[in-house]
Amino acid sequence: MGGKITCEICNRTFKDKDGYEQHKTAKHSERLENINSSAPKLDFNFKKLRNLLIIILVVGAIIWLFSITLKGSNACKTDSVTEINIGSHQNLALHTHADLEIIINGVSKEIPTNIGIGPGFMRPIHTHDNSGEIHMEGPCIRDFKLGEFFLVWGKRFDSSCILDSCIQNGAIEMMVNGKENKEFDNYIMKYQDEISIKFTSDKT
Ligand SMILES: [Zn+2]
Numbered sequence: 538m539g540g541k542i543t544c545e546i547c548n549r550t551f552k553d554k555d556g557y558e559q560h561k562t563a564k565h566s567e568r569l570e571n572i573n574s575s576a577p578k579l580d581f582n583f584k585k586l587r588n589l590l591i592i593i594l595v596v597g598a599i600i601w602l603f604s605i606t607l608k609g610s611n612a613c614k615t616d617s618v619t620e621i622n623i624g625s626h627q628n629l630a631l632h633t634h635a636d637l638e639i640i641i642n643g644v645s646k647e648i649p650t651n652i653g654i655g656p657g658f659m660r661p662i663h664t665h666d667n668s669g670e671i672h673m674e675g676p677c678i679r680d681f682k683l684g685e686f687f688l689v690w691g692k693r694f695d696s697s698c699i700l701d702s703c704i705q706n707g708a709i710e711m712m713v714n715g716k717e718n719k720e721f722d723n724y725i726m727k728y729q730d731e732i733s734i735k736f737t738s739d740k741t
C-alpha cells in the first residue's frame with residue numbers, strides 16, 4: 538500500500554496525507570508549540586549569559602581601578618622623597634612644618650630657600666625661605682624622617698656627620714624641643730618640632 542503515511546512522532550499509520558495532517562494538528566500541535574516556544578527560551582538564556590558577562594566585566598573593571606588607585610596612594614607613601622613630585626600646593630592631604638637649626642662650632646649654618654623646589658618639581662619636603670622652616674606636604678599622610686630632608690637637600694646627616702663635619706673631629710649633639718635625641722637621621726619629624734643639630738670641634 539504505497540499511499541500509507543507513518544507519523545514520525547508516534548508511528549501511527551494513515552491511509553492518506555489529509556488524515557496524517559489532521560492527526561498531526563490534533564495530537565502533536567502542542568509539541569510543535571513547545572518547539573516554537575523554545576526559541577524565546579534560548580534568547581532568554583543568552584540574555585542571562587550576556588548580563589552575567591557584563592557584570593563580570595564591570596566588577597573586574599572596578600577591582601582594576603581600585604587596585605590602580607591603591608597602588609597610586611601606596612607610591613605616595615613608599616616612594617623615595619627624591620622621586621615624588623607633588624607639583625603644587627593644591628589638593629594636599631598633608632601640610633605640616635618643623636623648624637631646624639644647624640650650628641657648627643657656634644656658627645649658625647644657613648638652610649637655603651627652595652630646597653626641594655626646582656623647575657617642574659616640588660618634593661614633599663622643601664623650604665620656602667632660609668628661616669630653617671621645613672615644609673612637609675603631600676597628597677597622602679606619611680611620616681618623614683629628618684634624614685629625608687637631608688636627602689632632598691643633598692647634604693649628609695647621620696650619627697657620624699652633619700654636613701662636612703664628622704665625629705672623627707668632634708661631637709654631634711641633636712636636640713628636639715629642648716631634649717637630647719639620639720635618633721639623628723631616623724628621627725620622624727613632628728608638627729612644630731624645634732630641631733637643633735650642633736657640632737663641636739675637638740680643636741678650637
Ligand atoms: Zn608649608
Ligand SMILES: [Zn+2]
Nearest residue numbers: 626665672674
Ligand atoms: Zn610648600
